[in-house]
Amino acid sequence: MDTLSEDFLKELECPVCLEYMMPPITMCESGHNICDCCRPKLDKCPTCRQPFLNVRNKALENVAWKLQYPCCYKSTGCSMLLQPKLMDEHQLACPYRPYKCPLSKAESIMCEWVGALAGLKEHIETKHRNRLTDIAHGKEVVIRRYRSECKFSRVIFAYDEIFYQQFEVIDNVFYFLIQHIGPENYGSKFQYNFTLETYGSSEYVSLAFVARSCKVDIKDIYRSGQCVKLFFETVKNFLNERGDFKFEFHIRKL
The missing domain is CATH 3.30.40.10 (Zinc/RING finger domain, C3HC4 (zinc finger))
Structure with a gap:
């Protein structure tokens, strides 16, 4: 200058x-x-x-x-x-824009790490390996004896990008979302699909949404309905007799 x-x-x-x-x-x-x-x-x-x-x-x-x-x-x-x-x-x-660790949103962790996006992946692999899912495109998840009072949070690596996954039940409504960790104008390039299926495969629910940016407040996404939003009574129909909860999610590039 x-x-x-x-x-x-x-x-x-x-x-x-x-x-x-x-x-x-x-x-x-x-x-x-x-x-x-x-x-x-x-x-x-x-x-x-x-x-x-x-x-x-x-x-x-x-x-x-x-x-x-x-x-x-x-x-x-x-x-x-x-x-x-x-x-x-x-x-x-900007690649030098600071980002919070996505698991700062997880109540049991509330990680305080803040740094450049380039260092976030290494931080997650080093400090939160037990909360990391590395997938090519999709994943089947089974939670034994699912409890609706618990909030579940994970970090997803896919397409060489970082995503944050969260699902929980609030006021008898089940919410599931995936957010993209990166520039706000980049999240719209990814879509996630969420599928519930009965163990006999006779009934299923499948929904797809664009992955919103991690900079968007989760409560705002819940209120807007721009995520999976189901009555918990509906979700309970997909639990087996032991209360196990099985679902699939996929992330794809648009």
Whole structure:
């Protein structure tokens, strides 16, 4: 980055969060600027205590549109410089974006590991081997004496990608989902199929859904119905006399 660009970026530092401001940029009565994220949180300018104007600093915005900004994941290793219009798309897929271990969602584990996607696979293989299923495409699962009060969580390796699987019963409703661990715009490239079949194979239920991103809250997926969602009374019809629960799931690339 040249010195002139660095000087301009210094002027674009938000006085509150110290991140670089991108359009829209608003200002106070004295002419101090603030970023679009911090503006709704404040009643007065943090620099001079004057009220904010409902006016955008168009001159500064025009300069900002022409500058190249460092990725917000610069501190974790990203060296990309991009114009504001390209930043959102890049940051969704940035390989240096930090990810939580998917088993942070598992109540019995609640792993606190956070790191780049490139290191996640090794972390899971090293620390959570007993919660890992490595498959080519699909898997038959049998849970002996299934108990509806338990929540089941696993990590799936398939297509050289990482997925998170969870199923549980809440308020007499059975939920099953698989999420893709990676950029938000990449999960839609995978579909999972869930199949229940009676032990005599006379009845079955089969449902398929797109694997949503791990960045989407699981409760939001449950509420939207974008996952397997069955009355538990229906699921119980597929347990055998010992209470064993058998199902199959498949992951395929779209």
